[in-house]
Amino acid sequence: MKDIKISIIGFGDVGQGVVQVLSQKQQTLEKLGVNIKVVAIVDSRSSLVNADGIDLEKAVQVKRDTGIVGKAGSTTAEIIKNTDHDLVVEVTPTDINTGEPGLTNILTAIENGKHVVTSNKGPFARNYAKLMKAAKDHGVILRYEATVGGAMPIINLIQENLAGNTIERIDGILNGTCNYILTRMGEETLDYQHALLEAQELGIAEADPTYDVMGIDAACKLVILANTAYNNNAIFDDVSITGITKITPQALELADKNGYAVRLICEVSEQVLSVAPKLVPKKHPLAVGGTLNIATIHTDLSKMVTISGIGAGSIETASVILSDIIHISTGYLTHTL
Amino acid sequence: MNLELKDIPGQLVLALQPISEIKGNILSVVHHHDERTPRGTIPVHVLFELNKEKLDELIEQLEKNGVLVARVGEKRLHEEMSVMLIGHIVHTDIRDTIDAVDSTGCAEIVDLALSMPGIEQVSSAFMIIHASTKENLMSALDILHKTADEKGLLMIEPIKNAI
Numbered sequence: 001m002k003d004i005k006i007s008i009i010g011f012g013d014v015g016q017g018v019v020q021v022l023s024q025k026q027q028t029l030e031k032l033g034v035n036i037k038v039v040a041i042v043d044s045r046s047s048l049v050n051a052d053g054i055d056l057e058k059a060v061q062v063k064r065d066t067g068i069v070g071k072a073g074s075t076t077a078e079i080i081k082n083t084d085h086d087l088v089v090e091v092t093p094t095d096i097n098t099g100e101p102g103l104t105n106i107l108t109a110i111e112n113g114k115h116v117v118t119s120n121k122g123p124f125a126r127n128y129a130k131l132m133k134a135a136k137d138h139g140v141i142l143r144y145e146a147t148v149g150g151a152m153p154i155i156n157l158i159q160e161n162l163a164g165n166t167i168e169r170i171d172g173i174l175n176g177t178c179n180y181i182l183t184r185m186g187e188e189t190l191d192y193q194h195a196l197l198e199a200q201e202l203g204i205a206e207a208d209p210t211y212d213v214m215g216i217d218a219a220c221k222l223v224i225l226a227n228t229a230y231n232n233n234a235i236f237d238d239v240s241i242t243g244i245t246k247i248t249p250q251a252l253e254l255a256d257k258n259g260y261a262v263r264l265i266c267e268v269s270e271q272v273l274s275v276a277p278k279l280v281p282k283k284h285p286l287a288v289g290g291t292l293n294i295a296t297i298h299t300d301l302s303k304m305v306t307i308s309g310i311g312a313g314s315i316e317t318a319s320v321i322l323s324d325i326i327h328i329s330t331g332y333l334t335h336t337l
Numbered sequence: 338m339n340l341e342l343k344d345i346p347g348q349l350v351l352a353l354q355p356i357s358e359i360k361g362n363i364l365s366v367v368h369h370h371d372e373r374t375p376r377g378t379i380p381v382h383v384l385f386e387l388n389k390e391k392l393d394e395l396i397e398q399l400e401k402n403g404v405l406v407a408r409v410g411e412k413r414l415h416e417e418m419s420v421m422l423i424g425h426i427v428h429t430d431i432r433d434t435i436d437a438v439d440s441t442g443c444a445e446i447v448d449l450a451l452s453m454p455g456i457e458q459v460s461s462a463f464m465i466i467h468a469s470t471k472e473n474l475m476s477a478l479d480i481l482h483k484t485a486d487e488k489g490l491l492m493i494e495p496i497k498n499a500i
């Protein structure tokens with residue numbers, strides 16, 4: 001059994017989800033021969049460090065009761081540098097424009113020889129190539145499955161399962177909020193504002209829905225897919241983006257009468273990077289409803305592979321982070337033992 | 338197109354060359370070797386794609402080559418695509434848009450459904466475009482895109498391979 005020491009930077013929905021799945025999956029992890037020990041947790045105002053392993057249940061309780069997880073006084077960079085650990089889980093909020101604080105956190109981790117697992121898209125929007133190069137130069141692994149498609153393992157699918165294929169195109173629905181709004185507008189002839197309000201009440205859309213409904217969130221995920229599939233240094237600014245705010249229930253009805261649903265579709269190929277509402281034949285696999293995420297990968301050898309899954313949520317996202325941690329840990333074990 | 342060839346060698350080339358020379362795309366050729374028309378000629382059925390305007394030119398060339406054009410089948414448009422426009426569409430605008438596409442001669446809007454809930458409200462149009470070739474379809478889409486941009490309309494295309 002080998003101890004893998006990790007820090008969790010960001011202790012919101014996803015950070016706490018990670019802690020929960022780590023506790024819940026203790027036995028599974030033991031069977032795999034890894035003992036994952038959380039030695040540091042950081043939120044926006046405080047941090048908690050314990051070289052022997054943090055009491056996770058207590059940490060969550062303290063965070064819930066007091067709004068902070070530990071003591072003020074140390075910066076995230078100091079924690080990453082000065083705490084002895086192997087892997088950083090970066091789960092702070094997404095900022096697509098600056099990439100911060102994730103960008104600096106990830107680079108600091110890499111430069112200090114730590115592997116990184118993240119669900120934060122922001123750092124990749126304009127710096128995918130830089131981050132990957134830094135990881136390579138420092139001999140560490142950077143995994144980011146949770147940044148795209150929630151629980152749907154599309155990055156792994158492209159990088160590992162479809163290795164050797166040439167990817168001709170990827171079409172996908174990568175924003176559950178937009179899909180929910182479009183589905184509801186179509187089903188109930190709700191106008192956009194009403195469907196958005198409903199989504200907000202259900203916690204599916206955020207108070208500020210701009211990133212989602214303008215197609216910005218989807219575009220950022222698309223950039224990550226493009227880089228993963230083509231290594232093409234694509235950045236956010238290369239994507240042509242149209243959101244869903246102009247769509248009306250009458251338009252959806254008209255499309256429906258003609259056999260189509262309207263969905264916010266991401267299209268990725270070597271020539272095209274676009275996020276736009278598209279007509280999807282109702283019987284097409286991409287015509288999914290609700291908050292589901294789905295993608296069809298068109299390849300030369302495997303032809304069409306379609307994958308779908310729950311696009312967001314604390315535990316779902318944490319599950320993918322766990323899988324990335326296990327991937328690194330088990331590889332790390334064979335490597336170092 | 339049904340053609341009739343003289344029963345001497347080299348006639349098929351004389352029939353097919355003019356089609357490819359004016360950039361027609363030959364889809365199939367059925368050559369009835371062992372049949373004869375009452376005139377003693379050999380019937381050939383050729384299926385191809387061509388800009389409609391070039392048809393007269395082609396027939397002229399074929400006849401120059403001594404090939405008899407027996408029947409020109411009705412024009413068949415092969416590419417089809419559905420497109421939607423959303424915004425402040427007015428009847429006159431949509432007429433202009435349709436005319437702009439139709440006037441290219443190689444694509445046409447064959448079906449149009451409008452939803453206009455009220456004067457001040459956003460309306461939508463669902464249209465089906467036919468074109469003889471992919472290129473023609475793409476130029477029709479370009480025209481639509483331009484119009485949509487000019488008028489601030491949202492244009493929604495189908496996803497690829499699902500047209």
Ligand SMILES: NC(=O)c1ccc[n+]([C@@H]2O[C@H](COP(=O)([O-])OP(=O)(O)OC[C@H]3O[C@@H](n4cnc5c(N)ncnc54)[C@H](OP(=O)(O)O)[C@@H]3O)[C@@H](O)[C@H]2O)c1
Nearest residue numbers: 010011012013014043044091092093094101119120312313
């Ligand atoms: N939620 C999902 O379903 C989902 C799915 C896929 C990807 N993601 C991505 O995962 C990341 C985390 O999402 P979330 O839902 O967990 O967000 P969240 O609930 O808002 O949590 C963010 C956490 O980061 C902390 N934080 C903010 N600024 C920080 C800083 N400068 N240094 C250290 N910590 C800082 C916050 O601290 P405080 O607690 O003190 O405010 C909070 O604990 C985001 O990038 C998001 O886009 C989320």
